[in-house]
Amino acid sequence: MDTALDRAVRVFCERGYHATSIGDLTAAMRLATGSVYKAFRDKQAVFLAAFDRYAAVRREQTRSAAARGSSGRERVRHMLLSYVAHSQGIEGRRGCIVVGGAVELAALDPEVRARVNAQIETNEAFIAGLIREGQADGSIPRHVDADDTARLMICITQGMRVVGKARLPLDGERLVGVAMKLLA
Amino acid sequence: MDTALDRAVRVFCERGYHATSIGDLTAAMRLATGSVYKAFRDKQAVFLAAFDRYAAVRREQTRSAAARGSSGRERVRHMLLSYVAHSQGIEGRRGCIVVGGAVELAALDPEVRARVNAQIETNEAFIAGLIREGQADGSIPRHVDADDTARLMICITQGMRVVGKARLPLDGERLVGVAMKLLA
DNA sequence: TTTATTAGGAAACAATCATTCCCTATTGTC
């Protein structure tokens, strides 16, 4: 069932919510219609489950990417580089469920909006934490406002997913090189 | 007809493409089904026309916001402030057709993808131009890479639309204050 | 072995979708 949910994640990522029919879902999950409705209340429930799964996986990937850095500053850099990588190529084209949910559903579906907000705020707090670590270890100046900078970096990462979905190329080293000025 | 198209823009902005039915469209445009299909080939044609109209209006708004600045640097600042303003409140909740088109349709619809790309690249070139103006008038250092910085700023602006759609508050002065470090 | 419970599958359901067709005013032309 978890593997079926992973397949649902892929479909929702690349087609979004409304363009994904139950037929698309059953084909991707390799389950019959009845089986899907036995496991989930309705289509939205499948989406919410897929959202949660996607969010958990991405959180872990982002955290482990950041962990590759040896200072707070380097951890921010690796986190941004990881985001560029995920926004590009085949995965970039596939897209991000959080961004998709925000754009397609957040306006009208309070349940989705709550999850999108929670995910964004968690990420933002994580980035602010990295910045504070950097200030503690001396790799990031004290005068940098951790919260404001984190929120701007959230905009950057979410924006990269939009640009990546449109298949515009992103040069990781150059883009992140510029973004690191925010920690000056 | 132009006023009807403006109303179509609003609906497509807040509901997206697939969640907008012809019924929603006719109700918003105050036109009967037959009239819509007399003016446009199909639903996608309505969307493309709405997209073009929205893009033209937003381009003008962004340009006039930038024009309020007296130096290249100040023009970039005003342009970013304008983006924050449009990403917030009722308009932020309504959303951006370009971001919506990118996230919802760019993966599968080449025609929409081409327009999204064109709009993003036009904006990016405009921002790069502002930066070069600032370098010419001495308000922005020469060592700033105009193209890389413009691309990052595109990510910032597109990301702000995503965050704004999720109804998270954005403090314009603080956010732009941090972003202006990119011109240091 | 028998029975109860569950996971999974396919067909049927009503509702909604985008689209087409045809009718009615209104406008401009001769």
Next chain:
DNA sequence: GACAATAGGGAATGATTGTTTCCTAATAAA
């Protein structure tokens, strides 16, 4: 004033949607 042309409106249509229902096969308990 008569007529052609067109813009707009609304009902009808076929396809597709999400959902439900019922059936089969497999598994666990007794």
